Structure formats: structure tokens, C-alpha cells
Amino acid sequence: MSGRPHILYLHGFRSSPRSYKARVVHGRMAELGRAHELICPQLPASPKAAMDLVLTLAERHADKGPDGIAVIGSSLGGFYATWLAERFGCRAALVNPAVDPLKDLDKHVGVTTAWHSDEPFEFKRAYIDELAALKVDRITRPERYFLLAATGDEVLDYRDMVAHYAGAHQHVIQGSDHAVSEFEQYVDEVLAFCMTAAPA
Template identity: 40%
Template sequence: MNKKVVYLHGFASSSQSEKALLTSAFFARNYRHIDYAALDLPYEPIAALALIKQHIGTRRDVALIGSSLGGFLATCIAEQLACRACLINPAVAPHTVLNKHLGRYYHPVLQQHFDVTPAQINQLKQLMPAQLQQPQNYLLLLQSGDEVLDYRLALDYYQGAEIKLSEGGDHSYVGYAAQLETIANFCQLA
């Protein structure tokens, strides 16, 4: 059975985001033998994790790619499965960031409203692993110019991981396409 790779988008994003589409095209072009999927995640953290687990099933030969809040969710799953995860400007302690964004929002791609509630913030706080059990299972792609998340939090939390920090950039990760082969290699797809 082929390895499974799952892409997890960030907050208020979707499988139709630029990074998700670049990743999907890259895997379709270069790794057709890989069981690849980019999921559209629910906004409730517990529901998002349940969908990811349902999609993975009983598989253990999994690698995750997570961007921003998707990086947080990938961390939660990777800690449970002891699998590899590539994280792009991941959210660390996302409850502290999203706590400032309570309210109702509209997602133009998915064409639906969603709410950020105190209950979701509490879920995120409860879900955050206190400490990584196998930091060597993580590849972090960070840019110091991230205007949404403080990259230094990731440097501290993911100590022991393989970290590629580039100066400048932004939260979307400027030059992401050039990192896709590095991500594939870290996922051990050969």
C-alpha cells in the first residue's frame, strides 16, 4: 500500500488555497503513486481532528503537511500517530491568537458562514500537546516576516525538529513552491 500524505489548510482557508493547489499539483505531477489528499476542514477543532482521523483510518504510513492552524492540527495528529509532519508557519498556542478574533465570518471559497467561539478557543487550548514526544518527526518552514504568527514561538516549541528559517517573507510563506521537493523528501516518499 502506498504512503498517504494529507494537506491541512489554515484558519479560514480551504483545499482551494494557493498553497493547497500548488501542493496538490506537485504531488499529481511528481508522486502519482502516493495516496494524496487536501482536505476541507470544519471550523470546530474537535470536528476537524475527527475528519482527519476518519480520512486516515487505520493507516500508520502517513505524512502530514500543515499550514498555520493546519500545522497545529497536524501536530496533534502526528503526536498521536508518531508520523512525520511538515509545518509551514505553524500556529503555536492558537487559542491565544484566535481569542482576539471571536465572532462570525464568511468564507468566500466554501460560501458559508462560520463562527469563532469561546468554546472553540477552549478546545484548542485543551488539544495543544504540552511537549513534543518526537520532535525529529517535524520539518518546520518558517519565515521571520510572518505578520500573523510570531515565528519565535515555533522555534521554541519545536526544539529538536528540522527547522528551515528564512528571513523576510510573510504568513503565506513566500517561495513555497520551491520547498515542495524538500517537503516530499522529508515525508520519505521513496
């Protein structure tokens, strides 16, 4: 394996580093003796603030080139991961990623709570414009991407994912759900992709 990239994990909307998939990734990295190479921040509700934070965390590793960092993104985190992969030229593994969250998140404008706490979580209408600024209409290097999509996703349509990441490495799970409740079965596949040197 070349590069030994740090792994940046980006959680989904209203989620946190305490999510099931984030904990599975952390556990597997720990088993590999690489827990210290995992970056898993709590993302602010503001997409711009979230990416400002991630860039600060990632750039020290991305400066080492495409093999310095790899990104795993779940749901909205997959949308963010795509923007980062295009920016850094690094690998990105996407788990049921949001392809066009602008059309889905408008109904979530307002105050709610995060999934893993009782803390108020406000999604402001201005954040829709911030998301628009991060949208990647077409990926430029499909070989940098790995898509793990579930046909049983009850939140997002897996067919949109398959089309958006055409040409990428794809594993379409028959059934399952948005959370990919059996993610432990797939974490090794995801990490193996991330830990391989990015294509030149």
C-alpha cells in the same frame, strides 16, 4: 523510499483545500504521479469536528504504522498536525504553524467568511476549549518534525515556532510572509521529508 506514505494536508484558519499552498502540494503530487495519495479535506470550524473528520480519513493509513501517513500543516493546520504526529508517531511538516492559537483566536470569535468563498464561517467561543484539548505542550520526538518558518510572518512570531520545535529539522526563511508566497520553491523539501520513513 520506504512506506510510500499518504500525505494529509491540513489548511489553516478560515482557509480551504483551494489555498495556494494546498494547490502547490496537489500540483507537485500530480507531477510525481501520486495525486491519489493526497488527502486534503475541508476542515470544519470546530477543532473537535475537524479532528474527528481527520481521524476518520487518516486511521486507515495510520494503521499501517508510522510510515502509512505523513502530515503537512499550515498555520492552524500545523497545530493540528502536531497533535496528529504525537498520536500516530508519523512525520509532520509544519509551515508557519500556530504554536498557541488559544491566545490568538479569541479575537476571531463570531461570524466571518472563509478566505476562498462567501460562505459564513462562525468561530464559537466553545472552540477555544476544543483547541485547548489538542494542545501539545512539548513535542516528544523532534526528529519526526520539519519546520518551515518565515521571519517575515506578519501573523505569527517565527521565534515561537523555532523554540517549540527545538531539535526538529528546521528551515527558517529570511523574510517572506505568513502565506509563504514563494512556497513553490520549498514544496520539494517539504515532500521529501514527508516521504522519508519515520524514525524508529
